[in-house]
Amino acid sequence: MPNRHSAQLRASPTRRPSGHSTFPRLTSTVPARAAPGRGIGSSAPTTGCFDFSCQGFSGGLILDSLRVAGRVSRRDVYGTTMRIDLPAPLAGNASIDLELVWQFRVPAQGAGRMGHDGPLYEIAQWYPRVAVYDDVRGWNHEPYIGAGEFYLEYGSFDVALTVPASYVVAATGRLGNPEQVLTATQRSRLTAARRSAASVAIITKDEAGHVERTRPATQGTLTWHFTADSVRDFAFAAGPNFRWDASGYDGILIETLYRASADKWEEAIRMAREAIKYFSEQWYRYPYSHATTVEGPIEGMEYPMLTFVPNSPTREDQQWALSHEFGHEWFPMIVGSNERLYPWMDEGFNTFIDLAGAAKYFAGTPYGDSIEVHPLHLYSDHAKPGDEQPLIEKPVEVRDLFWGGYQKPALMMQMLRYEVLGKDRFDRAFREYIRTWAFKHPTPADFLRLMRDESGMELDWFWRDWIFTTARLDQAVDSVSTEGGASVIHLENRGTMVMPTELAITFADGTKSTVGLPVEMWNLGARFNYRVPERKRVQRVEVDPRHALPDVDRGNNVWPR
Ligand SMILES: [Zn+2]
Known part of the structure; x- marks a missing residue:
């Protein structure tokens, strides 16, 4: 599905009027805040429509007959799913014929x-199909619903x-x-x-x-x-x-x-x-x-x-x-993750590769040269305490799917590629993820394990902050002191997320230095003292001088204030 990306580029996201949905039975039982509807591009709650198009849906298929191994079979229908009991258990690598006759009236709008x-x-979405049976969850028989x-x-x-x-x-x-x-x-x-x-x-x-x-x-x-x-x-x-x-x-x-x-x-x-x-x-x-x-x-x-x-x-x-x-x-389509549970693994990874693709297609234009920074710029509007939800939540429970399903996971992948692993190291690992899991069903854990193994870097700290929690980043320069003739920069992690960072130092004599600091600096707590090797007076310090990280308070990034 599209991610309302273009709507976000304009100041006011477009949204069709709600209330004309032909899905009254469902909308009346689903809390408005759980329905992303057409407002997927907006953090505002949407009411009245359950599907992505807000055009409603009239349809579904009518099953006229079912035969299992040539014999008419009993069936139990539960909403959009049906249970069929086989006459005998099916052995591994064995097969059985299911013969279904059904009708399908084409609706003008099929839920987008x-x-x-x-x-x-x-x-x-026009024929009956068999649910996935995988070796993690068993049968995946979640009913079909819009989000x-x-x-x-x-x-x-x-x-x-x-x-x-x-x-x-x-x-x-x-x-x-x-x-x-x-x-x-x-x-x-x-x-x-x-x-x-x-x-x-x-x-x-x-x-x-x-x-x-x-x-x-x-x-x-x-x-x-x-x-x-x-x-x-x-x-x-x-x-x-x-x-x-x-x-x-x-x-x-x-x-x-x-x-x-x-x-x-x-x-x-x-x-x-x-x-x-x-x-x-x-x-x-x-x-x-x-x-x-x-x-x-x-x-x-x-x-x-x-x-x-x-x-x-x-x-x-x-x-x-x-x-x-x-x-x-x-x-x-190639990497067959479970979209029903983890939109960040398809919509998010897709948005991530699309951003670089759009930058390439429109290179040299203002749009092309700024499009990759788009998710970072959306951060302050969407990563709101008390409102934001962890990526790992099911999409039907997510209020701001535009952010949690598309843009935040894209930003996560950009951070991993550009700020944590570096492009070559990331690209080799992500290519290996696609190759390994092509035409298979990776779970989140499979992705996390493969990225760790292929990059050679322990990344639990990163996934914890980006996927399993709504941690926020606020790195600060608390102060600068002098100890035995050396300058010491006192850094603080005032948020709940950890990231590596850069430090730009300007000396009193006008010279400058840029230092990369690894994420391990936060291993011992929320304070880190950086001892400046140059024996010169420090005039100005800034953390994240490229403004590359989603730091929620840039006011404390510069010393002196
Ligand atoms: Zn999509």
């Missing part, structure tokens, strides 16, 4: 995660979609029958696009919406056949009037499908390609055959190989939304 706009359909996302098992999909012949379909998975559903011209353009860094139009502006020029048949239906391996979900989009651009990176086909009304989308193919390329080169190579994004009514949602992204008001917003949803291909 799917829906349709006129003839354009963006379809997801929590999804914890899904990896698998293979073989899907046939029959749609009107005038429709073009984009989906998770490799298209198995292009000769039946695409024209010869489109197939040859796609072959060229896969090898082209520049955009190739598969359906041009002039061709879009003209059935006779874009479809191999103009009447009846066509069936599109897709297969996918090592994916945790399957989604698709279908529309009759797409423009379709494509390009390639390292054999990966990158595609954008959009309507003529989407004025920011001619650049979208470049934004999409840069995102896939950057994340691949920096962290882990994109493992699937294509990366496709479809413009439509959904304000930003990720699925394997496919994202739904709206047309945005500015280029910066557009790049952010496109690259954020594609960043989810790494977290949680």
Whole structure:
């Protein structure tokens, strides 16, 4: 999901009016403060809507029949979950067939995660699926509710979609029958696009919406056949009037499908390609055959190989939304953490990699050159005592999910990368985390252990402050004294968080010195005396002179006051 990042860049976050939700049963029983709703970008409580879009939700699927190993089975439905008892226990590596017949009426707005706009359909969360059974928690059968996302098992999909012949379909998975559903011209353009860094139009502006020029048949239906391996979900989009651009990176086909009304989308193919390329080169190579994004009514949602992204008001917003949803291909599509419980491990890690990606894409502009500092600047507005919650809390219990799920974990990762481990040491460890846990289900402890082992640094102090508590940092220069001709700087840790820091010293003769102090200086308590090696009179001292740390009171960082 998007993180309302752009709303935060403006002074007043936009929020649609509440109160028109079609979810009255749920909203009446859920405390308003627990509902992030559209106000995810705001620390203010939101009332009246339970889902991310605030557009409500009418739908759900209707199960007509269930067969287990060929026999009609009893089922027990509890809200959005169903229990099936097998006729006999299933042995390890054994399999059993579950056969379900169900109906699914497509709602206009599916809680911000799917829906349709006129003839354009963006379809997801549309089929029954098996809960994850893992070796930490056993069955993960949390019911689906708006603020929590999804914890899904990896698998293979073989899907046939029959749609009107005038429709073009984009989906998770490799298209198995292009000769039946695409024209010869489109197939040859796609072959060229896969090898082209520049955009190739598969359906041009002039061709879009003209059935006779874009479809191999103009009447009846066509069936599109897709297969996918090592994916945790399957989604698709279908529309009759797409423009379709494509390009390639390292054999990966990158595609954008959009309507003529989407004025920011001619650049979208470049934004999409840069995102896939950057994340691949920096962290882990994109493992699937294509990366496709479809413009439509959904304000930003990720699925394997496919994202739904709206047309945005500015280029910066557009790049952010496109690259954020594609960043989810790494977290949680490749690294399958439990989104339902730990949004910081997907939304947070994703926001962290997106910030550096946006800085790269817009390098040399005021936006590009300042975007990475954005979470640090949000700190004072969101890290409020008594209001802030530890990252480890479940998302449905978090009041300020924008902060706790997205921006604070991104800031945590930046602090670890730039201020604690250094870029090379961090990058090697984080790459190893992705590689080790690709297509698996890491828990928080797995991440913490791997970062410690790969960096060679004990980090419990860091995780305690950033993930398990709401500790705040307030480092101070208390005073400077002279002992036996040497200057001694008396530092104090007045907050509850510990961090390493820098000390900038200006001497009376005008010379300067900068000293890096390790976090171990706080091992013996909240006071640390730094003995200045230069035998010169100290005129001025400042802790954290680069203003790199989230220090809540900078007034005490400088001596003399
Ligand atoms: Zn997201």
